[in-house]
Amino acid sequence: MTAAIDDKIQSHATAKGFTLTSACWMVVGTFMGLLGATELMAPDLTENIGWLVFGRIRPVHINIVLFGFVTPGLLGAAFYYVPRLLRTEIYSEKLGVVTVIAWNVALVAVVISLCMGYTQGREYAELIWPIDIMVVIAFALVFINLVMTVKNRQEPVLYVSVWYVLAGVILTATTYSLGNVIWRPNSGALVGIPDAILLWFYGHNVFGLLLTPLAAGVTYYVIPRVCRAPLYSHTLSLVGFWALLVVYTHIGTHHLLQVPVPTWLKVIAIVDSIAMVIPVMAFLINIWFTARGKLGEIHADIGGKFVFTGTIMYFFVSIQGSMMALPDVQRVTHFNNWVVGHAHIGVLGFAGMITLGGIYYVLPYITRKPLYSRFLADLQYWLVLIGMVGFTVVLTIAGLIQGNAWLNGEVVYRILPEIHPYYVTRAALGLMVFVSALIGLFNILATLFFNTREAAS
């Protein structure tokens, strides 16, 4: 079968724009992470430089990684695969380019405002009201473009990736508005415990209703293509999709198990955190069965390799997450570096790996040129993998030391020297990830602008 549309006349400007956005902001985001890690190791490093203190660098790091690196990269791939799966063109490349520009303006505003100390002080919802509005508008523009593409489709059936990306974008626009309490521009918050509940409803939805669906969308597209095999089961993929929507939305309160929120809500959060096994395994079984016997093909394709590794990390982070929602486990793991380890398997190991995989998979198609250097992409893969696995090991050990010490009544400052070696190792690993971002940016820039070779067809 052939495509109904002529690929030659398509500019793929939006996909290119989002891809480049992701590659550039990965450098900024990982640099901020490295700087933060260095400050934890040497707290006096940025003494008297107000805009570089840890309290400002950390929110810049997480916001840029989430909204600058991972989300745009996954959207870049989506702007390529959604029209192809629907056998049509993207509704408006112009609107797409405007969105990319608006997105980047918002990201610049994020860095400047947070470094200047303008924050609403709620985790993952730090951004001040005007930027909140920019973020919501940017997601709304993406949604309009994608939904109009769906409307103009020639393929009647929506493949599961399309379901995931549409849901991810619109649910984020709404939960972002709600979680950032945008109807109260000054504080961006409710008052007391209800605020914490609302914040973590939104906070967990950033991972569950933004990163996870967008990454799942890319995976469901890339793995069958790389394996040159049909998806194991489309029905199972839709079961996983609806299960994700039903279950993920209820689990935010597992971040508040040691807070006086109503017990019934904690029970729902814990039960559904365990029930997350259903959508997670529905997704993984489907992907792994599609890839069965095709590991050679996956290994040969750099995009496929990143994406497949991301699925393995998804397994680990989700199983770990379900365990962490158990109160007995969380008594040790809460409020220390264990959670930071978990966060990095999730955002870097799962979503970040799949972002890079999506970018490397679509890049030859949107530029109609081969990747500038497979060697550099492989190098980046290994730097990210070793950095990420290393983070997990050292942060987990540091977390266990902290958690057990505090349970035994030890005071914080006596534990700090004990975890210092782990902080040093962590910063060294962070350097690897930062270097990998530089390599990736170079490779992507070179493919987009300096590569004179034509793609073999």
Place this chain on the structure above:
Amino acid sequence: MYFPYFISYITVGFAISLVVLIWAIKTGQFKNQQRARFLPLTEELNVSAPKTSRFNRLETYALFLLAIAGLGASAAVLIAALLHGK
């Protein structure tokens, strides 16, 4: 009074999901799932499969080393726990 926000959000969310689900059933999104499996493959793979690099062999050794290191660390923990844990 915070719960009116929550209840209205749940209601709106539920209503929209229901509308989408009904639309999906009506437009036959859940029919012909066999064909849907092939949707990513319905166009040509017009870029040749990328070549593997000289990194490949190194990679195999590195993966092997990583696995050995992981297993070694686990064994060390186990032995230390057995010898010293009382």
